[in-house]
Each structure stands twice: as C-alpha cells, then as structure tokens.
Amino acid sequence: MYRHLHHVNNRANGSVGVVGREPRSPADPTYDHAVIDEGRRLSFEARADEYRTARPPYPEALYEILVQRCGLGPGSRVLEIGAGTGQATRGLLARGATVVAVEPGVRLAAHLAADIGGDALEVVNDMIETAPLPDDSFDIAASATAFHWVRSEVALPRLARALRPGGWLAVWWTVFGDRTRPTPFRSALDRLYERTFPHAPRDPLTGPLNIESWRDELSQGGWFTRPDVEQLRWVNRLTPDGARRLFGSFPNVNELDPARRAVHLDAVADLVREAGGVVLDPCVTVLYLSRVAAQR
Numbered sequence: 164m165y166r167h168l169h170h171v172n173n174r175a176n177g178s179v180g181v182v183g184r185e186p187r188s189p190a191d192p193t194y195d196h197a198v199i200d201e202g203r204r205l206s207f208e209a210r211a212d213e214y215r216t217a218r219p220p221y222p223e224a225l226y227e228i229l230v231q232r233c234g235l236g237p238g239s240r241v242l243e244i245g246a247g248t249g250q251a252t253r254g255l256l257a258r259g260a261t262v263v264a265v266e267p268g269v270r271l272a273a274h275l276a277a278d279i280g281g282d283a284l285e286v287v288n289d290m291i292e293t294a295p296l297p298d299d300s301f302d303i304a305a306s307a308t309a310f311h312w313v314r315s316e317v318a319l320p321r322l323a324r325a326l327r328p329g330g331w332l333a334v335w336w337t338v339f340g341d342r343t344r345p346t347p348f349r350s351a352l353d354r355l356y357e358r359t360f361p362h363a364p365r366d367p368l369t370g371p372l373n374i375e376s377w378r379d380e381l382s383q384g385g386w387f388t389r390p391d392v393e394q395l396r397w398v399n400r401l402t403p404d405g406a407r408r409l410f411g412s413f414p415n416v417n418e419l420d421p422a423r424r425a426v427h428l429d430a431v432a433d434l435v436r437e438a439g440g441v442v443l444d445p446c447v448t449v450l451y452l453s454r455v456a457a458q459r
C-alpha cells in the first residue's frame with residue numbers, strides 16, 4: 164500500500180543552506196547532528212535507483228535484540244522513520260511485523276512500495292514531522308541511519324503519542340569504518356578523502372557514536388526514557404563495484420561536481436582492487452533503545 168499524502172519539495176539539487184536548530188553545543192565540533200542541512204536531508208532522493216543497492220543490510224544481531232527486548236515479531240506494529248529503499252524494512256518485515264514506513268523521498272518511497280509491497284507494508288510519502296500518525300497504534304518506532312535528519316524536538320512527542328503505552332523507540336546507525344579496528348584499506352581511504360575533501364572531517368557518520376549527545380537528544384522533553392545503547396561490531400564485504408556504490412551514496416561525495424565525483428569513486432574502487440579485489444571493512448552499528456515515558 165502506498166499513500167502519497169503530501170507533495171514534498173525535492174530540494175536534492177538545490178542548496179537551500181542550513182536551517183533548523185542552532186547547534187546546542189557549539190564548543191563540541193563533533194556534535195554534528197544538531198544542525199540539519201536541508202539540502203542534504205533529501206539528497207538520497209536524487210540517486211534513489213543507486214541507493215537501493217548501495218547500503219548493506221543491518222546485522223541479524225540487531226533484529227534479535229529487537230525481538231528479545233522490544234517484542235518485535237508476528238503481530239507487532241512498527242512505525243519506521245526514513246525507510247529509504249527498505250534496508251531495515253526488510254528485516255522488520257522478516258520478523259513478522261507490520262510496518263508503516265514514513266519516507267519523504269518520492270522516488271525512494273515508490274521503490275520501497277514496488278520492491279517490497281505486500282499487505283504488511285504501508286508506505287507514507289512524508290516527513291515524520293508532518294506525517295499524519297494515529298494515536299496509540301504502534302509497538303515500536305524504528306529508524307535506521309535516518310534520525311540525524313529528523314527534528315527530534317518535533318518528532319519525539321509525535322512518536323510518543325503514536326506508540327502504545329510502554330512502546331519502544333529504536334534508533335540505529337551503521338558507521339562504516341570502525342576506528343577501534345584500523346585497517347590498511349581505511350588508512351589509504353583516509354588519505355584519499357583528505358585529498359578530495361581537504362577542509363572537511365573524514366567521517367560524516369561518526370555522529371552516531373557521540374553516545375551521550377544522542378542519549379540527551381533522544382530523551383529531551385521527557386517523552387522517552389534515557390536510551391540504553393548497544394554497539395554491534397561486524398564486517399562489511401566490499402568489492403570494487405560495491406565500494407563505488409556505497410561511497411557514492413553519501414551526501415558529501417554527491418555534492419562533488421560530476422567529474423570530481425567520478426575520479427573520487429574510481430580511486431575508491433582502485434583501493435579495493437589494490438587490496439586484492441575484496442576488502443573486509445570493519446563497521447559498527449550503534450543502537451539506541453528507549454521506552455515511552457510520557458504521552459500527551
């Protein structure tokens with residue numbers, strides 16, 4: 164089922180600058196989820212076709228935690244935030260849940276509905292801050308590598324209302340590259356990124372590992388309990404083509420002009436070739452789990 168509820172401006176190609184909240188802790192340069200870049204937040208839409216095969220699935224251990232702790236399973240109702248092309252949706256559905264997936268990208272949402280479909284999935288083409296949500300209806304609100312694009316101060320009270328009393332908020336990200344497990348490939352990749360982006364920090368997604376910042380953010384306003392955190396360490400298998408697709412799915416690479424983007428991604432693929440054609444790239448998926456504490 165696919166509901167196109169709102170027309171969403173596709174700003175993927177336009178730079179509208181940074182809007183939204185001011186950084187809460189300007190002294191902390193790693194606190195990078197405090198400002199949402201509107202141009203980037205819908206940038207995945209511009210390469211919706213490629214996104215489908217760019218990002219790997221999440222580890223099975225993550226879904227096991229959701230089953231054991233949050234009751235994910237047949238009969239459970241999940242509200243998914245920022246589903247993209249379904250990297251996490253598939254795992255949730257595979258456990259027997261029904262999923263309402265909120266995704267603002269028109270083409271991403273269309274892919275999601277077409278690729279997965281079925282009675283257990285409803286796709287809502289909207290942002291979580293504005294999507295109409297029924298009250299007291301979900302057991303779990305889940306968001307995979309997407310909550311840094313969400314205005315949490317708007318979304319959290321809405322999610323608390325949409326969840327049943329005692330319902331769970333499960334928010335997670337995969338951070339590609341695990342700084343606790345350095346590899347020659349990652350060292351070479353760092354040097355490449357320093358050349359391509361001499362003025363930018365290397366890791367656009369280290370923000371999820373700012374654990375106390377995220378625990379503060381997710382419990383702000385008292386809607387949810389201060390989250391428990393799990394870090395799942397795993398290894399992503401990269402081929403030259405897979406690495407090109409993965410690194411080509413991040414906003415910083417997609418903001419390069421086409422020629423520089425191609426040079427950069429060719430160089431990424433060459434690094435995998437030089438490493439023997441397959442790289443086992445350590446990753447960490449960080450999961451924040453909290454429960455509804457207040458409803459309005």
Ligand SMILES: C[S@@+](CC[C@H](N)C(=O)[O-])C[C@H]1O[C@@H](n2cnc3c(N)ncnc32)[C@H](O)[C@@H]1O
Nearest residue numbers: 207245246247250268290291307308309312313
């Ligand atoms: C990095 S992608 C993650 C997609 C998918 N969940 C995954 O795990 O690969 C982030 C997604 O969040 C969506 N998104 C951005 N802002 C959003 C918002 N305010 N509400 C819901 N989704 C949003 C984007 O359109 C995009 O599909």
